[in-house]
């Protein structure tokens with residue numbers, strides 16, 4: 001099969017990319033989704049709050065996605081669900097397995113990687129103790145409750161204060177389970193402030209900072225966990241251990257961009273984001289391969305995910321039509337108090353309207369300012385009331401601001 005643009009993943013990033021590629025004139029656009037339906041992880045996020053920037057409304061996840069699914073149905077974009085992409089080659093051949101089509105080879109003019117992210121599991125955080133049933137990632141619990149109608153337990157401890165865990169603390173409480181508390185190894189919460197307030201404080205669920213689980217108890221089913229306070233070195237403080245009887249432990253300990261395909265194809269991955277290094281058109285270092293959404297970095301607003309999908313889709317269509325070729329790029333570097341900034345490379349001559357930047361800070365700060373410098377000269381400053389690591393910052397650099405940068409690399413800091 002030959003297509004102009006192949007999109008891997010039918011979540012918010014993938015569908016925005018497919019629609020944008022079509023609108024930009026790509027004749028044959030194909031979406032490949034391993035699940036049996038489109039929508040990605042948002043299909044299980046039934047709480048509202050999605051789409052405030054994009055639609056000016058607080059939509060539940062499935063409603064946000066339905067707008068894209070409906071828009072896609074008005075086009076001739078081809079969709080293959082139940083189709084898992086197993087491999088991508090540097091020549092942009094995708095090998096796809098599907099029960100309906102068997103093993104398929106797709107030659108694409110351009111590819112958009114939009115595989116989303118996955119959750120860190122027990123193995124990745126070295127949880128000691130026995131291995132009983134009853135230990136779930138927050139996403140698995142979300143799927144059980146919201147899509148399968150199954151309550152996974154009655155008395156729950158949550159480890160990690162990532163957003164999905166906070167949202168599930170509220171959901172489990174509303175479904176009649178008792179959430180004993182949320183335990184976070186860091187001295188500050190990992191999730192958004194609004195989720196701390198709306199999901200924990202409003203339901204009197206205690207948040208224990210600088211705490212972790214140090215032992216798991218139970219043979220067939222979890223019977224309890226031991227928690228302990230940790231010191232500044234994040235090691236348990238002897239004598240602070242406490243046993244909590246529970247039948248369920250929910251892990252909300254981080255998300256990892258899904259990039260086995262990218263790695264296999266030789267796409268350069270960034271050590272901090274875990275996703276491809278991208279330029280302003282969401283192009284990776286591999287010619288004709290673009291990336292978007294949580295496969296690039298974990299975003300906290302789906303609106304940003306959709307925006308990156310649109311950029312990637314439009315750019316992929318232009319590449320497939322022979323209009324976009326790689327050339328020398330400026331580097332965009334994280335400066336003081338910035339853990340990462342996207343894009344990491346920039347072609348100033350390609351920026352006409354402006355380019356969106358996304359960054360995360362390392363440490364919280366009040367009355368901060370985002371400062372963009374080129375060759376030591378300030379190109380832009382942006383005031384922020386408060387900055388926190390869980391809350392992504394986004395801003396746009398206009399073409400005229402960029403012109404001031406000349407040919408110098410950009411450094412973005414938060415001071």
Ligand SMILES: Cc1cc2nc3c(=O)[nH]c(=O)nc-3n(C[C@H](O)[C@H](O)[C@H](O)COP(=O)(O)OP(=O)(O)OC[C@H]3O[C@@H](n4cnc5c(N)ncnc54)[C@H](O)[C@@H]3O)c2cc1C
Pocket residue numbers: 008009010011012013014032033034035039040041042045083084085086114115116117118119138139140142164167255258261292293294295299300301302305
């Ligand atoms: C468990 C979980 C819960 C979340 N809950 C929230 C929330 O409540 N609120 C919020 O704002 N954000 C939430 N997020 C963040 C959420 O991921 C983003 O808001 C958004 O869904 C990311 O969009 P995406 O298109 O990049 O990825 P996804 O929505 O994850 O879509 C990626 C798609 O790619 C498909 N795919 C992956 N690999 C392949 C392959 N090899 N072949 C074919 N298809 C493939 C997947 O099946 C999936 O459908 C959650 C994330 C996770 C992991």
